[in-house]
Amino acid sequence: MLKHRINTFFLFFALLLLAGLSFWVVVPFWVFVLPVLLWLIIAVAGSSVITLNYHIKAYCGNPDVTANTISLTFDDGPTPETLKVLQLLKKYNAAATFFCIGTQVEKHPEILKKIIEEGHTVGNHTYSHAAKMGFFSAEKVKQELQHANKAIYNAISKQALLFRPPFGVTNPNIAKALKATGHTVIGWNNRSLDAVIPDEDTIFNRVTQRLAPGCIILLHDTSQKTVNVLERLLVFLQQNNYKSVTVDQLLNIPAYEE
Ligand SMILES: [Zn+2]
CATH class of the missing domain: 3.20.20.370 (Glycoside hydrolase/deacetylase)
Known part of the structure; x- marks a missing residue:
């Protein structure tokens, strides 16, 4: 559970950072997609590989x-x-x-x-x-x-x-x-x-x-x-x-x- 929360926290942190950055420079769309993709890959791996202790101990x-x-x-x-x-x-x-x-x-x-x-x-x-x-x-x-x-x-x-x-x-x-x-x-x-x-x-x-x-x-x-x-x-x-x-x-x- 904790690992899933940390993963989600980092996703929001990255998106917020990029949104802030886009006020100053042009951030291409795919740069926003990247952290979402990363979050998804980690979440899917964590849900299917029990040894990772991602959602539960x-x-x-x-x-x-x-x-x-x-x-x-x-x-x-x-x-x-x-x-x-x-x-x-x-x-x-x-x-x-x-x-x-x-x-x-x-x-x-x-x-x-x-x-x-x-x-x-x-x-x-x-x-x-x-x-x-x-x-x-x-x-x-x-x-x-x-x-x-x-x-x-x-x-x-x-x-x-x-x-x-x-x-x-x-x-x-x-x-x-x-x-x-x-x-x-x-x-x-x-x-x-x-x-x-x-x-x-x-x-x-x-x-x-x-x-x-x-x-x-x-x-x-x-x-x-x-x-x-x-x-x-x-x-x-x-x-x-x-x-x-x-x-x-x-x-x-x-x-x-x-
Ligand atoms: Zn079975």
């Missing part, structure tokens, strides 16, 4: 972690693929965090219960995961967050405090809604792009090249492809003495309301 990893500890996170479930993910996590003794969509939670409440029973963490990933959420009013975003929390509560009797914004998109309305609901925003600093890249080797190499203590890895429990990559990843973690813990453990923050 998001935890994208823990830089203080020196041990080989990381967090595997899975978005967009629960789905039937989640069961395969849970099986692998158990086999390799790893803990993870699942950012769940409200509508999916209503479809598979028993999978959500299993996630909790097996020692993993559940977080909020909005109720409908709408592609247009970047254009929702603050009130509508707030309803999305509360509706998802209710669906999660109905399944596991826990009030989720952790939230991951769909597509990593943030803006002033989302920031306002989060201030009202009090959710903690969890980003990532190791994006697998497993929902975009078709090739398993490429996804595996991307993640392992970026592996570092304290990192948060973004995956999706929605496809067999990710399940295949996950098994290779868990073997790799084991061979390199890395351990995956839940994000609340990695960041030392609460995952649910007491």
